[in-house]
Amino acid sequence: MIRLIRGFRDILPEHTGLWALVEGVARELLENFGFSEIRLPVLEHTELFARGIGADTDIVEKEMYTFTDRNGDLLTLRPEATAGVVRSYVEHGFCASAPVQKLYTMGPMFRRERPQRGRYRQFYQINAEVLGVQSPLADAQLLVLVHEFFSRLGVTDAAVHVNSLGCPNCRNPYKEELKSYLAAKSGRLCQNCLRRKETNPLRVLDCKSEQCAEAVAGAPSMTDWLCDACRDHFAAVLSAAESQGVALVLDPRLVRGLDYYTRTTFEVRTSALGAQNAVAGGGRYDGLVQLLGGPPRPGIGFAVGVDRLVEILAAQKGYPQKCPDVYFACLGDAAKKAGFSLAAGLARAGVAAEMDFDGAGLKGQMKRAGKSGARFVVILGEDELAGQKAQVRNLKTKEQTEQPMEGLVESLARRVKEEKDNG
Ligand code: AMP
Numbered sequence: 092m093i094r095l096i097r098g099f100r101d102i103l104p105e106h107t108g109l110w111a112l113v114e115g116v117a118r119e120l121l122e123n124f125g126f127s128e129i130r131l132p133v134l135e136h137t138e139l140f141a142r143g144i145g146a147d148t149d150i151v152e153k154e155m156y157t158f159t160d161r162n163g164d165l166l167t168l169r170p171e172a173t174a175g176v177v178r179s180y181v182e183h184g185f186c187a188s189a190p191v192q193k194l195y196t197m198g199p200m201f202r203r204e205r206p207q208r209g210r211y212r213q214f215y216q217i218n219a220e221v222l223g224v225q226s227p228l229a230d231a232q233l234l235v236l237v238h239e240f241f242s243r244l245g246v247t248d249a250a251v252h253v254n255s256l257g258c259p260n261c262r263n264p265y266k267e268e269l270k271s272y273l274a275a276k277s278g279r280l281c282q283n284c285l286r287r288k289e290t291n292p293l294r295v296l297d298c299k300s301e302q303c304a305e306a307v308a309g310a311p312s313m314t315d316w317l318c319d320a321c322r323d324h325f326a327a328v329l330s331a332a333e334s335q336g337v338a339l340v341l342d343p344r345l346v347r348g349l350d351y352y353t354r355t356t357f358e359v360r361t362s363a364l365g366a367q368n369a370v371a372g373g374g375r376y377d378g379l380v381q382l383l384g385g386p387p388r389p390g391i392g393f394a395v396g397v398d399r400l401v402e403i404l405a406a407q408k409g410y411p412q413k414c415p416d417v418y419f420a421c422l423g424d425a426a427k428k429a430g431f432s433l434a435a436g437l438a439r440a441g442v443a444a445e446m447d448f449d450g451a452g453l454k455g456q457m458k459r460a461g462k463s464g465a466r467f468v469v470i471l472g473e474d475e476l477a478g479q480k481a482q483v484r485n486l487k488t489k490e491q492t493e494q495p496m497e498g499l500v501e502s503l504a505r506r507v508k509e510e511k512d513n514g
Pocket of ligand 1: 171202204209210211212213214215216369370371372373394395396397398399
């Protein structure tokens with residue numbers, strides 16, 4: 092038997108209903124908030140991610156699936172979506188022709204991380220990006236959208252953590268201050284952070300190791316160092332989001348390590364996930380469009396981790412069971428043919444209908460009908476065909492009636508609708 096690759100998994104039919112529900116809610120909300128879908132390839136030139144994510148990040152250093160194509164091109168399976176969205180924005184000339192773009196995309200991302208619960212090597216994200224808008228209302232709108240998304244799905248303990256990373260003007264002096272703070276704590280930092288405190292000191296702030304968390308407990312906060320413009324921007328983001336009932340947790344330890352990340356940064360966390368507690372993350376990247384070869388254009392976006400979100404929802408409410416509305420139990424070839432045609436007619440009329448193709452005995456077929464969770468079972472045998480009638484049994488009430496074959500599709504469709512309307 093050939094098995095799955097480690098860290099990869101199949102999303103099985105009994106689970107895909109919940110995935111589709113999550114994606115459907117996201118799609119509807121994003122469209123209502125004025126976003127348009129963009130679909131991008133999963134394979135890009137490696138250079139895009141090396142530049143767009145940053146060469147000295149874990150993702151680019153250790154986690155990318157990269158290979159040389161037959162023509163010598165160096166290609167990578169996308170580890171995230173933003174770089175691809177920005178590449179497309181620049182490549183199609185939107186920077187000049189229509190610089191304000193609100194885009195979303197959904198699909199698989201690939202990172203060769205150490206697999207564990209909530210962490211896979213192929214995982215799925217829903218991404219939203221706003222390009223060409225500097226206004227704090229764009230940041231606030233994303234926060235409102237994210238908040239609405241989680242509450243609509245019934246995730247009650249999602250906390251939106253938010254911080255501002257300022258701009259290079261105010262962040263550089265802050266970094267120097269942070270470096271000298273960290274220099275005094277050298278003895279208490281992990282190996283990784285001993286290196287990072289020089290190259291990427293912000294990253295030390297969100298190191299997961301306990302000793303580093305203790306060491307940075309009294310570190311200076313970026314928000315105390317914001318320049319006037321960044322402070323005003325952040326205040327406007329918070330007040331606009333809060334005016335819409337979004338509860339925010341101000342979190343000075345929330346950072347992103349790269350220079351093109353600016354101002355607002357946020358993360359949605361839930362207690363339901365254990366170690367991998369982040370279910371969505373986002374922020375401003377005002378330097379990225381330029382870094383990827385475009386003119387200076389601001390941008391902000393977020394990514395929701397669908398695998399983790401589905402896991403939370405499944406733990407809360409289980410996976411919704413998919414049941415046909417009508418199940419056909421047919422005895423004999425002629426009845427099977429009639430059932431086949433009725434089931435197709437119902438499916439065309441928007442009613443989920445299923446039939447037992449091979450079932451021989453009535454007992455076995457009725458058992459399967461019951462197991463399928465169908466509301467109605469239609470029984471067709473020789474007698475029924477001769478009389479042009481069918482037995483229709485309501486599996487909930489156990490009530491069974493005889494119905495003429497003529498107009499059966501319409502009458503069943505009506506009854507299914509009535510049952511659904513009555514819950
Ligand atoms: P990031 O692009 O790293 O900011 O991640 C955004 C979201 O994607 C996270 O909050 C997670 O929910 C999800 N995510 C990131 N990496 C993985 C992974 N390896 N497996 C599952 N979900 C992930």
